[in-house]
Amino acid sequence: MIDVSTPPTPQKNRSILGGRRVYRPNTKHIPVLATLALLIVMYSIGVYNYESFGDTQVFLNIFVDNAFLLVVAVGMTFVILTGGIDLSVGAVIALTTTVAATLLTAGWPAGVVLPLVLLIGTVMGLGMGAVIHFFKVEPFIATLAGMFLARGLALLIDRNSIPITNDFWTQIAQKRFRFDDGVFISLNVVIAAIVVLIAALVLAWTRFGRNVYAIGGNADSALLMGLPVGRTRIAVYTLSGFCASLGGVLYSFYTSSGYSLHGQGLELDAIAAVVIGGVLLTGGSGYVLGTVLGVLVLGLIQTIITFQGDLNSWWTRIVVGILLFAFIVLQRLVTRKAK
Amino acid sequence: MAEQLKMTGIKKVFPGVVALDDVDFRLLPGEIHALMGENGAGKSTLIKVLTGVYDIDGGEIELAGQKVRFTGPLQAQQAGISTVYQEVNLCPNLSVAENIFIGREPRKFGRIHWPEMRRRARASLARLDLDIDVTAQLDSYSLAIQQMVAIARATDIGTTKVLILDEPTSSLDASEVEQLFTIMRRLKADGVAILFVSHFLDQVYEVADRMTVLRNGRLIGEFRTDELPQMQLVSKMIGKELEALEQIEEHARETTVAERGTPIVEARELGRTGAIAPFSLTIHAGEVVGLAGLLGSGRTELARLLFGADRPDHGELLIDGRPHAVKAPRDAMAEGIAFSSENRRTEGIIGELTVRENMILAMQAARGWTRPIPRRKQDELVEQYIKALQIRPADPERLVRDLSGGNQQKVLLARWLITEPRLLIIDEPTRGIDVGAKAEIQRLVAQLADGGMAVLFVSAELEEVLRLSHKIEVLRDRRLVEELENGDDVDADRIMQTIAGGATT
Numbered sequence: 001m002i003d004v005s006t007p008p009t010p011q012k013n014r015s016i017l018g019g020r021r022v023y024r025p026n027t028k029h030i031p032v033l034a035t036l037a038l039l040i041v042m043y044s045i046g047v048y049n050y051e052s053f054g055d056t057q058v059f060l061n062i063f064v065d066n067a068f069l070l071v072v073a074v075g076m077t078f079v080i081l082t083g084g085i086d087l088s089v090g091a092v093i094a095l096t097t098t099v100a101a102t103l104l105t106a107g108w109p110a111g112v113v114l115p116l117v118l119l120i121g122t123v124m125g126l127g128m129g130a131v132i133h134f135f136k137v138e139p140f141i142a143t144l145a146g147m148f149l150a151r152g153l154a155l156l157i158d159r160n161s162i163p164i165t166n167d168f169w170t171q172i173a174q175k176r177f178r179f180d181d182g183v184f185i186s187l188n189v190v191i192a193a194i195v196v197l198i199a200a201l202v203l204a205w206t207r208f209g210r211n212v213y214a215i216g217g218n219a220d221s222a223l224l225m226g227l228p229v230g231r232t233r234i235a236v237y238t239l240s241g242f243c244a245s246l247g248g249v250l251y252s253f254y255t256s257s258g259y260s261l262h263g264q265g266l267e268l269d270a271i272a273a274v275v276i277g278g279v280l281l282t283g284g285s286g287y288v289l290g291t292v293l294g295v296l297v298l299g300l301i302q303t304i305i306t307f308q309g310d311l312n313s314w315w316t317r318i319v320v321g322i323l324l325f326a327f328i329v330l331q332r333l334v335t336r337k338a339k
Numbered sequence: 340m341a342e343q344l345k346m347t348g349i350k351k352v353f354p355g356v357v358a359l360d361d362v363d364f365r366l367l368p369g370e371i372h373a374l375m376g377e378n379g380a381g382k383s384t385l386i387k388v389l390t391g392v393y394d395i396d397g398g399e400i401e402l403a404g405q406k407v408r409f410t411g412p413l414q415a416q417q418a419g420i421s422t423v424y425q426e427v428n429l430c431p432n433l434s435v436a437e438n439i440f441i442g443r444e445p446r447k448f449g450r451i452h453w454p455e456m457r458r459r460a461r462a463s464l465a466r467l468d469l470d471i472d473v474t475a476q477l478d479s480y481s482l483a484i485q486q487m488v489a490i491a492r493a494t495d496i497g498t499t500k501v502l503i504l505d506e507p508t509s510s511l512d513a514s515e516v517e518q519l520f521t522i523m524r525r526l527k528a529d530g531v532a533i534l535f536v537s538h539f540l541d542q543v544y545e546v547a548d549r550m551t552v553l554r555n556g557r558l559i560g561e562f563r564t565d566e567l568p569q570m571q572l573v574s575k576m577i578g579k580e581l582e583a584l585e586q587i588e589e590h591a592r593e594t595t596v597a598e599r600g601t602p603i604v605e606a607r608e609l610g611r612t613g614a615i616a617p618f619s620l621t622i623h624a625g626e627v628v629g630l631a632g633l634l635g636s637g638r639t640e641l642a643r644l645l646f647g648a649d650r651p652d653h654g655e656l657l658i659d660g661r662p663h664a665v666k667a668p669r670d671a672m673a674e675g676i677a678f679s680s681e682n683r684r685t686e687g688i689i690g691e692l693t694v695r696e697n698m699i700l701a702m703q704a705a706r707g708w709t710r711p712i713p714r715r716k717q718d719e720l721v722e723q724y725i726k727a728l729q730i731r732p733a734d735p736e737r738l739v740r741d742l743s744g745g746n747q748q749k750v751l752l753a754r755w756l757i758t759e760p761r762l763l764i765i766d767e768p769t770r771g772i773d774v775g776a777k778a779e780i781q782r783l784v785a786q787l788a789d790g791g792m793a794v795l796f797v798s799a800e801l802e803e804v805l806r807l808s809h810k811i812e813v814l815r816d817r818r819l820v821e822e823l824e825n826g827d828d829v830d831a832d833r834i835m836q837t838i839a840g841g842a843t844t
Binding site: 205220224 | 413430433449
């Protein structure tokens, strides 16, 4: 007769549920730990080789010089966690600084310009997110278009570097938080730290944050589990757009200028920082803390090269390239082992 | 009693296919209702309509007397319809607890209340007699446990009015199935309407109160389980008399005494640490060798070693009596060994390609990309195999993802048959496909062996292995424990004893 029976499997004498799981260390933490180790090694090399490298201020300056990158990278972290990518962030920085500088020069009050430029980046992010979701466009393509659009707009507004002389802007740019022993951080660092903190909390403690991970893990499943996939996806690009324009504002504080060629290739720095920080490029795994470490690694490379003095600054790029390679291979190995 | 769910005149059309045509369906509260039909009968489509994945082109859905229309899975869930799918649809990168609760996490002061979530996850799994680390990542567990987690997710939704279980048992073993049934009966007592889909008729008869039968997208009827004998159900599902199917059975039994040809592949103490202990096995031309064993007993691992998909770290492999290093599937293919994987979705079928393209893939790969197969030759071959395997729809240019599971499996088989292998390894070819297609595939295997091909047949269904094989290799705990010559004295009980470790019964 044809087979109409259940496969007759015998009752197992052990519980089905015991013992099946093989213990292994939490693979999710390995990339972050690797980055931390790398950071410590690099720092030790610096302290050992160069005089006064160990000064607290040298370390704090990494934050001061890279606060804008940190903010952008945090936005990028959300995007990459969903398995996407945002190539527009560098161009959004250029657009933000150019618009801000132009309007401030025209005499607009800072209280209007600041929210306006933040809104521009946010709306651009929203637009790209909507295109990606509703028209099922690859994030790479949609944000590439956004990148050209933003950069083009910036160039259209002004092709030259515009100095910013607005009082509010210069005050903030010069604002320093000094500690007892004379070391200081800028307001930019404080802002960046707040952004990092909020992002970390959002990712770990809110539904939105967990949905971001779920989409990166398996978007189809997330949809079938009834998660708001479309809304979340649009939200991460909006968030990245906001972070990019906030990064642009910080950059205009940092350089006191607006320039349509600011932030060229910055999107790649941000992606590099995120990946070196251990966020999986395919999404679903990684931490904001890792991204912070990734930015620090990039900053530390620059610092070491500055201290060395006789090296071309392009060495930064070469080292970053090598590290990227190493970390992508590491990710592969870790995920393969997990399978 | 008032219906919990009532669907009337449901119509769903895909380009070129009417998937559902004027189908009525109803679910009563506190019943387990089986949805029966062959692959391609429209079961999956009906479920997707019900869960809001597809919108309907006609008809009405009423839930608890209210007219509803879902625009997505979220709405369906909010309306009280939860679903467990055949393929585990969870997020592998999240923890077990999160997979149960994501989307409705317990919150405190606006943030996720992790300790509460873990506590509730443990409680919810305890109801399924499952005691696992809920903080561990989902993909660190076996498929069966992942399936149980999916069930925990679906049943934990407190407002569940309708629970849909789409082939939930295909990756579970007997004791796990029993647990699932216990849960189902408990939910039924709580007044939940359960829609159950399974290809195992025994399971359906064990647990279902009523059933609805579909065929070719049409409603055949609604029956009480105790009023419809199994054989009548099968004939309603496949729409033809059963004599044809009975013939295979006899035919296969006859072949068990067939002459054995020359050895094609011989494994001598072949093994791979962590996958399968060293084993020796000889496969002759014209022989069907069945691999029997529980899920995870090393069936697939053994097959993968023979095909070079994994590298052995022990022993040697002889092909035609000569030692042969099979380092990659390419080498095995060059020797005329073909492997049809158990995961047809992820390792076999390429949904975005057409039937024709899928079929010629392996042959093209064997020839090398510099020598394309002429289109006319392709068409000829594809037409021949579509006919031989009765693939429906018989359209070589249709995308494979539009085909039903059974037909996808046939396309996959055709891909390897086209290469005219000497040894065909088929891993779980009949899992998740209906009785009709199953019988056809079994008949095909028997025919191929008659024609001189050696077949290594891997299946979780002992009856099937018994029916087809000349020789049965029994695996337990990643070790080949016994080789049985199939004969009158070998039956399912005998094999089960071996699987169970020679326990006295």
